[in-house]
Amino acid sequence: MTTIGGRAVRIGNCSGFYGDRLQAAREMVEGGPIDVLTGDYLAELTMLILWKARQKDPGAGYAKTFLTQIEQVLGTCLDRGIRIVSNAGGLNPAGLAAELAALAERLGLHPRIAYVDGDDLVDRLGELQAAGHAFAHLDTGRKLADAGVRPVSANAYLGAWGITEALRADADLVVTGRVTDASVVVGPAAWWHGWSREDVDIHDKIAGAMAAGHVIECGPQATGGNYAFFEEVTDRRYPGFPIAEVDADGSSVITKHEGTGGLVSVGTVTAQLLYEIAEPAYLGPDAVAHFDTLELAQDGEHRVRIRGARGSAPTDQLKVALNYEGGYRNTMTLVLTGNRIEEKAAWASQQLTELLGGRDRFAEFDLQLLRFDHPDAATNAEATAHLRVTVKDPDRRKVGRAFSNTTMELALGGYPGFHTTTPPSAESAYGVYWPTLIPADEVAHRVTLPDGDVRTIPHSAVTGSAPEPVTSRAHLAPVGGPTRRLPFGTIAGARSGDKGGNANIGVWTRTDDEYAWLRWYLSVERVRELLPEAVDLQVYRHELPNLRAVNIVVVGILGAGVASATRPDPQAKGLGEYLRSRLVDIPESLLTG
Numbered sequence: 001m002t003t004i005g006g007r008a009v010r011i012g013n014c015s016g017f018y019g020d021r022l023q024a025a026r027e028m029v030e031g032g033p034i035d036v037l038t039g040d041y042l043a044e045l046t047m048l049i050l051w052k053a054r055q056k057d058p059g060a061g062y063a064k065t066f067l068t069q070i071e072q073v074l075g076t077c078l079d080r081g082i083r084i085v086s087n088a089g090g091l092n093p094a095g096l097a098a099e100l101a102a103l104a105e106r107l108g109l110h111p112r113i114a115y116v117d118g119d120d121l122v123d124r125l126g127e128l129q130a131a132g133h134a135f136a137h138l139d140t141g142r143k144l145a146d147a148g149v150r151p152v153s154a155n156a157y158l159g160a161w162g163i164t165e166a167l168r169a170d171a172d173l174v175v176t177g178r179v180t181d182a183s184v185v186v187g188p189a190a191w192w193h194g195w196s197r198e199d200v201d202i203h204d205k206i207a208g209a210m211a212a213g214h215v216i217e218c219g220p221q222a223t224g225g226n227y228a229f230f231e232e233v234t235d236r237r238y239p240g241f242p243i244a245e246v247d248a249d250g251s252s253v254i255t256k257h258e259g260t261g262g263l264v265s266v267g268t269v270t271a272q273l274l275y276e277i278a279e280p281a282y283l284g285p286d287a288v289a290h291f292d293t294l295e296l297a298q299d300g301e302h303r304v305r306i307r308g309a310r311g312s313a314p315t316d317q318l319k320v321a322l323n324y325e326g327g328y329r330n331t332m333t334l335v336l337t338g339n340r341i342e343e344k345a346a347w348a349s350q351q352l353t354e355l356l357g358g359r360d361r362f363a364e365f366d367l368q369l370l371r372f373d374h375p376d377a378a379t380n381a382e383a384t385a386h387l388r389v390t391v392k393d394p395d396r397r398k399v400g401r402a403f404s405n406t407t408m409e410l411a412l413g414g415y416p417g418f419h420t421t422t423p424p425s426a427e428s429a430y431g432v433y434w435p436t437l438i439p440a441d442e443v444a445h446r447v448t449l450p451d452g453d454v455r456t457i458p459h460s461a462v463t464g465s466a467p468e469p470v471t472s473r474a475h476l477a478p479v480g481g482p483t484r485r486l487p488f489g490t491i492a493g494a495r496s497g498d499k500g501g502n503a504n505i506g507v508w509t510r511t512d513d514e515y516a517w518l519r520w521y522l523s524v525e526r527v528r529e530l531l532p533e534a535v536d537l538q539v540y541r542h543e544l545p546n547l548r549a550v551n552i553v554v555v556g557i558l559g560a561g562v563a564s565a566t567r568p569d570p571q572a573k574g575l576g577e578y579l580r581s582r583l584v585d586i587p588e589s590l591l592t593g
Contacts, residue, residue, distance in 0.1 A: 008245040008253070009192035011185050011212075015039035015086075016219030018046045018063045024219065024241050025069035029076050031257035034243060036188040037077060039086040040181050040217045041066060044500060045562045047153045047178070048323045048431040050090040061092030062175075067099060070173075074109055078172060085163055085184045089175040091153065093117045094448070096175050112450035114166035116176035118443060121320065122154040128442060135322065138435040139501065139555055149324040149432070156318045156438055159285035160206075161197070162447040162457045163187025169449040178321065180284055182213030189246040197460065201249075207289035207311025208250025210282065214289075215254050215272045215306070216242040221495075222254060222272045223302075224262030226573075228493035228580060229510075237261025251307040253299055264302040267493065267510065270547050274506020276497040278553050279542050281467040285318055285440070286460060287311040288467060292544045313464035318443055322434035326564050327363060328396040328427040332407040334387040336373075337417040341385045344415040345369045348387055351414055355406050356391075362399065364392040366566040386421070390566045392430070400427040433500045433561030479517045479587040488530070489580025491590055492518060496576030501558045501565075503572035505579055508549035514590055515548035521584070522550050530582045531575070533557055533567075 012034040014025040018041045028037060041063040054061040066088035077084055089096045093115040104111050121128065125144075129135065135144035144151075155178035164187045166174040176184070189195070189209040195202060215222045220239035227233060240260025245253040254269050256262065273291060280292035288311060295308035336344045349367055359365040370386040377383035389407065391399045404424035411418050440459035448454050491514045496505040507522060509515045524539045531554070538555040558565045558572060569575065 008247045009036060009189055010034045010243055010245050011036045011038055011188055011216070012243045013038050013040065013216040013219055013241055014069065015041055015066075016217065016221065017041065017043060018049070018065065020219060022065060022068060026072045027260075028241055028257070029073045029082060031240070031260065034082060035192065036083045036085060037073070038184040038188070039066065039069070039088060040184065041086065041088045042090060042178060044321050044323070044433050047091065047155060047321060048563055051153045051323065054091060059092070059095055062090045062096035062099075063088040066096070067103060070100060071103060071107070074104060074107060074111065078109060078111060083167060083171070083188065084173045085167075085188055086174075087176045087179050087181075087184060089115060089117070089177050091120060091155075091177065093175050093177045097448075100173060100175070111172040112170055113173045113175075114169065114171035114447060114449050116158065116162040116166065116174065116179065116445070116447045118446040119155045119158050119178040121156055121438070121443070122151060125151060125154055128438065133438060133442070135320070135434075135436040135438070138437065144322070144434065144436070147434075151322040151324045151434065152431075153323045154320055156320045156443045157285060158318070158443070158445050159183055160186035160190060161286065162445055164190040165447050165455060165457060166449060167191035169451070171450050181217040182210040182284060183286075185209055185213030185216065185244055185246065186286060189250070192246075193248040203287040203311030203313060204309060205250035205311070206284075206287035208252060208306065208309035209246050210284055210287065210289040210311075211273065211291065211294055211306050211309055212244035212246050212252035212254065214282070215269055216244050218272065218275065220262060221275065222268055223256050223264050224268055226495065227263070227268050227271055228489065228495065228576070229267055232265065232267065233263045235261045235263065239263075250309055251305065253303050253305050255303045264304055266296045266298055266304055269296055269304045269306070270508050270549065271493060271495045271506070273547060274508065274544075274549055274551055275495050276499055276504055277506070277551060278499065278504065278540065279467070280544050280551075283315065283319075283466065285314055287314055288464070292546055294546055296547070312467070313462045314460050315466050316440050316459070316463040317437040318440045320436050320438050322436060323431045323563070324434065326430050326432040326560065327392055327394040328399050329390060329392045329430045329564075330399040330403050330425060330427045331388065331390040332404050332424070333421040334389070334407065334410070335417070335419050335421060336385045336387055336415065337380070337383050341371065341373055342369070345385070345387050347415050348410060351410055352389065352407060355409055356403065362391045362393045366390040368566075368568075370568065388568065392564075396427045431561075431563040433563065435500045478520050479513070479589060482588050483585035484588055484591065485583050486586050487580060488582050488584045489577070490586060492580060494576030494580050496572050496574070498558055498562055498571040499553075500561050501556050503554045503557045503575055505552040505554070505576045506549055507552065507576070507579070508547055510548070512548070515545070517587060517590060518548070518550060519543065522552075527552055527554075530579055530584075
């Protein structure tokens with residue numbers, strides 16, 4: 001198959017989530033040479049947000065900020081031959097394609113626009129369940145029918161070949177519904193290099209591009225943002241967004257435009273490879289990428305090469321993200337000041353429970369004492385703690401002002417120093433995330449080409465079974481000698497995030513000796529000791545020696561997903577930094593100073 005060019009394709013990302021930096025598209029296009037501009041806008045929570053938008057306007061359901069970004073760069077992209085690929089179509093890729101066409105007409109431009117859909121299964125759920133598909137929850141095994149809920153969104157994760165087909169039909173701009181985050185990189189790489197599904201090493205090539213796509217999908221997290229060893233980031237300007245230079249064999253170089261802030265190092269790329277994964281066998285609709293085969297090497301300033309990726313055939317299943325309305329919720333936060341914090345919290349809890357008529361009046365009653373206070377504090381604020389009370393119920397009246405107004409009845413009749421962080425508030429609706437699987441042959445992966453031709457993209461003809469996860473290996477002997485009690489993060493980096501109701505914490509070190517200690521030290525039992533929230537939860541542990549990393553997955557720590565979580569950090573973004581803050585006994589032989 002004909003290739004576009006004999007060199008690596010330069011793919012630049014301009015968005016890591018719906019609401020990311022608006023100027024990033026212009027900065028990417030004008031900052032230096034690229035061949036493809038991509039953007040990732042979809043998360044599990046985003047699909048629920050887009051559904052809500054569509055209830056107000058049936059023509060909505062896509063990431064509107066994408067239109068603003070494209071208005072700034074479309075003319076330049078057409079002049080320079082830069083293709084644009086994005087999953088901003090969300091729940092309405094056809095609608096976004098139409099809006100883009102109207103925008104282009106207003107600008108006097110004539111791009112060739114294609115869109116990918118077929119991922120939306122919400123209107124077929126009854127039919128599919130009647131055909132015997134249980135839509136069992138991936139973590140709990142519970143069947144959807146047994147939950148007694150009605151999903152408002154249901155989207156299968158499509159692969160990259162629809163994007164490739166659109167680009168081969170000379171599309172200038174391709175928007176999609178729910179494809180995997182990496183697909184917006186895999187698709188252009190396959191187009192540029194003329195990859196074919198019949199290539200002997202196609203799964204290795206796709207696995208390499210999946211790794212590159214996974215690294216750049218969250219924008220500046222690959223270029224120094226949210227980086228544990230942030231003292232290494234000496235250029236503290238806002239980080240430049242990342243670029244993946246993907247070669248014909250699937251290997252890549254991660255970089256950024258010259259003159260931009262941040263850092264691209266083996267460490268920043270390692271951190272992002274570990275972000276929001278589970279086992280090292282990273283499943284996708286087009287291949288399984290084995291992240292424990294990747295090799296990273298610094299390839300110049302702000303350039304990191306990823307090579308050695310091994311891939312295997314995808315399974316015959318596609319992941320599906322369901323969301324349903326969980327009911328209504330409300331939160332009030334009571335401030336406790338000074339001495340005897342726990343006694344004050346207990347009194348407030350007792351009084352509030354009585355005033356509300358008991359905890360059992362609500363479907364869920366969550367009360368958390370959050371300690372920020374210090375003895376003999378230098379300021380009033382440093383002497384305070386928070387008592388955070390969250391209620392949930394299908395009846396919005398129970399958790400609305402009836403709840404929040406009642407908390408204020410403690411103002412003159414409760415513990416000394418009572419006040420709240422906000423005035424009484426109204427209820428808000430929340431959603432629940434339900435991850436599941438569907439046979440791939442039940443999903444019609446479609447691409448509508450610029451000339452209006454609609455083509456169906458078949459699933460991979462070659463499939464395999466899901467690799468058995470290796471959750472733990474034999475621990476090495478501990479590093480001997482004296483130790484010092486220091487924060488775990490003295491030698492270990494971490495990046496954490498959410499995957500539905502679960503959280504992952506990717507932990508890595510920078511030297512082989514440190515990793516030998518990490519493998520021995522960070523057992524499942526130790527994780528539960530360092531993270532008290534995980535004591536009664538299922539914890540999985542996966543090793544990636546090639547990255548000097550251990551990946552931890554804590555099942556259920558976020559409840560039923562981000563939209564319904566009651567913990568203060570519902571996306572677990574700070575969980576890794578909390579782990580790094582815990583004091584542990586580190587061998588002095590590993591400390592340089």
